[in-house]
Amino acid sequence: MNMFAEAWGRVKAILGVKSGPGIGRDQALVPASSIAGRALVTVVAIMTFLASLAAGAAILIGDASSAWQDQVAREMTIQIRPTAGRDIEADSAKAAQLAEKTPGVAAARAYTKDQSEALLQPWLGAGLDLSELPVPRLITVSLTPKTRLDATALRRTLAAAIPGASLDDHRLWLERLAVMARTVVAGAAVIFALVLVAMVLAVAFATRGAMAGNREIIEILHYVGAADAYISRQFQRRFFRLGLRGGAIGAGAAIISFLALSTVSSWWRATPSGEQVDVMFGDFNLSPNVYAAIILIAAAVAILTGYVSRTIVFRHLRDLT
Amino acid sequence: MVRFENVGLRYGMGTEILKDISFAIEPQSFQFLTGPSGAGKTTLLRLILLSLRPTRGLISLFGRDALSLDKAAITDLRRRIGVVFQDFRLLDHLTTYENVALPLRVRGKEEASYRAEVTELLRWVGLGDRMHILPPVLSGGEKQRAVIARALIVRPALLLADEPTGNVDPSLARRLLRLFTELHKSGTSVVIATHDLALMDQFDGARRLVLGDGRLHIFD
């Protein structure tokens, strides 16, 4: 009970909640006017905003790429090129049959002539008679997640049975996609780290400035019996509050930006050209992870701000003689 | 509780302001520190407070070698010393009440636990109606009393007062001196630096430490 009251007291002190009808206003010992407070809040807000964007973008790309990789990895394609003297309808039916018998395959669906032509329509236009063109046939093979398909064995079987058949396991695509996603995420991480370093430096400068401006106050506090730890806590409290304010503003702006982005993208997705983007990027949905990460960043920024200023003050006081 | 042995001090590369100072301040004693302006009274008090290091000699405080203490020990010693600065050193952004309560606050005490005590002391020094005023608005004498109250609030074992009556009229000076003598009777060692002869005459029996030409002469 007592411990709880004590902890609550500390929380109130940090938040600046006044307890009881005291005469003292719980006025901070480090005057607000002695710190370049507004400038620091602005810098912290901007840094939090940028860090949140970097983190959000990394999460977004990471999610999208893994969703896409999943989808692509669950499919393979068999292509059958028309060969002189062979019935392509029979060949594609046979290929589908062979594929379905292979362990690891859930289903194989052969595109009919009409469907293949429909696929080409966006490029060649409607109303064209394609029967004279050597249009290859596609068979999409969907895989079961449980058993791994032996792609080489299937490729060999197909080649033996049907000349002109080839199996595309999308590996090249997958690899490129993974590399791209990893590059983007690594870039975001570097930006995130740089922003954080810049912020720590800004806090350090502001703390040094505040200490220079408060040399007299620090001296008086020493004379009346304040320990170094107590004095550095006063600075920490001030800076934590400034960091909290800056972090909240930056995080709020970042959340609004992401909300706006997802709203715009959902409008856009409703248009026909949006559907293609949808196919490319999977569901361009903002997971709650992004928002959780942003809030976490804001909290971390506030704590970091307080911690950095406290450490600097403490070191400065220790070197003082 | 304070012992100086052959203490010398110079500021930077200047001449020695204090030379071969040796004296002791006993528990529950009362003394005036006097001498002409510029003789080094404030400097001597700063040495006791450990805010200056002597260029030579030994200083011991409360039985400990004061020149080899770590910061925690220095804080600990300072908590047993109350100081009245010649130039006040109040925090301008805190009210009179908050300034007087400061030594208790930095010791981590809850405001509720000392409110009555601080209010009472402020009334005693005649600042009862100036509690919520910021120091820049106070008169010189009011500031002086606020600083004295701040030094007394923790009931220090040793009180160092630098010109504590320099800014007040004679009758208030007498009242403040009575405050110091009361404190002395309750067990505190008191050192009052002053060149106010009238003040010293009011407490005739007190020991006098006289600074002149950098040397200290003691009249018991």
Ligand SMILES: Nc1ncnc2c1ncn2[C@@H]1O[C@H](COP(=O)(O)OP(=O)(O)OP(=O)(O)O)[C@@H](O)[C@H]1O
């Ligand atoms: N920080 C300093 N740097 C250099 N010289 C100083 C410093 N402080 C004081 N002095 C010099 O040391 C001498 C003693 O000063 P101090 O303030 O101790 O005198 P005092 O006896 O308190 O005088 P007063 O009665 O006017 O208060 C003076 O000559 C002063 O100029």
Ligand SMILES: [Mg+2]
């Ligand atoms: Mg002086």
